[in-house]
Amino acid sequence: MSATLFDKLWDSHCIETDDDGSSLLYVDRVVMHERTGAVALDSLARRRRSVRRPEHAFCVVDHVVDTLPGRSDDTRVPGGRDFIVALRHGAASLGLRMFDVDDDDQGICHLVSAEQGIALPGLSLVCPDSHTCTLGALGVLAFGIGTSELEHALATSTLRAMRPATMRVSIAGQLRGHATAKDLALTLISTQGAGGGRGTAIEFQGEGIDAMDVEQRMTLCNMAAEFGAATAVVAPDEAVFGYVAAAPLAPKESPLPCWRALRSDPGACFDRDIGLDAARVSPQVTWGTSPEQCVGVGDPIPPPKDAAARQALDYMGLESGTPLASKPIDAAFIGSCTNARISDLRAAAQVLKGRRVASGLTAICVPGSKRVKRLAEAEGLDRVFEAAGFEWREPGCSMCFFAGGESFGTGERVITTTNRNFEGRQGPGVRSHLASPAVVAASAILGRIASPGTV
């Protein structure tokens, strides 16, 4: 019987399935951050429960920690310090490895998971964060979970879950010109709707995926959260095996025969099948308050199809029929688990090199991890960003969302490499336009939404 990659990953972790259809899955790795993890550690302590496999659980500070140079536990987020301190306290008392504020390997949890070899092909990993599906790009069975499920995973090394339907997204052709995995993800979401992949386990495959580097695949899998998917996977190939081989927690000798078997069998059946031609994808930018509300950078805003779209246009201060490409922006942000890996920073730097951002524009770059930051600095990218007028920050989630600390101004228009353009996501009244690092860089230079081809 031929099986999909997802079937193989699921079956190799399935301890048992109840008659009601819910399965008990074995969890190889647990990762958590201060925002949603600290509460679980606190509850475990109150129940007087221990962590069943402390050596397989990891804590990372990323969500509310400041990203300004010289930062400490004190954060601008109201009550933020308590989350950091509680995570540290829980990690110490339960014996978990903690990537703390001053750790040389601190960063956004999904980046840290990949860099450290916490996430490896064929493993199952849970984390109380919706973008955990990012790690599916390495052939990991990765699920974002809630805090109660995290507590359960820590106490029992398992996750209780219903087997999701599978969906194959076949990517024919290869990305061309300035189009990136981010643009491919936004195109997929805008054509199928933000709920288009709801509840499914997606496998991305095809020529377009094979041709993508590992980090682009992570960007694509990351955005599966905005498509409503339960998770996403890509069959790991030699590029992935190379990517993870040097990680500190990777095995000394890669179990290649085992990893090479992590792919869908020919003729494997998926519950749903859709396709997209990567060669036809152009640089995208969102105009509304859902990632599905998106157009090509040079295209006009479409007429609103429903009340939600009208509300979005009103919030964004935009009118349908007008092109986004001329809209002046107040700020540019490069960061987040979607687009703050080294290849993202290189792509932005390539556009920024020898140029300056428009006068009066706020421009911020937040590398996704300390490792990314070190790599970038070794290549001189920090100097490119700073010479262009960008702030160069310490790693973390930063201004991907507003937690009561730093924000852009009310009514300000921000072009951002992040993943959510929800109302108020980056601050009260802030108007967020999602795009790729290259589009954000080009827009920052011109002071208006622009394609990298136009600078």
Next chain:
Amino acid sequence: MEAFEVHRGVAAPLLQANIDTDAIMPSREMRRVSRSGLAAGLFANWRYLDPKRRIPNPDFILNRPERTGTSILLGGPNFGCGSSREFAVWALAEFGIRVIVAPGFSPIFQKNCVANGLLPAEAPGSEIRALAAWSDRDPQRNRVTVNLRASKIEGAGAQIPFAVPQGQRRRLLRGLDDIALTDRRAAEIDAFEQERFVAQPWVRLKQSP
């Protein structure tokens, strides 16, 4: 966890698609390392004209006098999308919401609901809109009854079937604690793990110092 069987209450429609957990529970309202003290922050961006000073927006549906005591939300497609923050569900529960009826839920949000004894009931959008119109006529009198055992919603003079995944339905009906339930499978988990470690030793990491 409180078991769920039948609930009758005032309903309030929030029918737009893709209501996300940032809208339900803005990050800045998550101020303490705690599952409680969150109800005041629920829908803060919509519910208050000035969230900081807590000046209520009289137009927001949950602020309207005729919706006093709302315990059932009627939602739109892809309800609870976005962030996995369970704070959103804790805030809903603390506010008094017991049921959300929507054409579809984000998977993490749906599981978070069940973990906290909230029923996420899936029903067709047309039925939900009819229910909303009926509720709108006199919300306090036209109360909605949700019967989990029968998987039916009573309202608008009709019995509307709804779906909830079988495993989740059973857990809601019994009000079982998940960890206690899984503890009973400890021997099976140990055996599975041992087999996995033998077959693929690289899965097992060394004890942290």
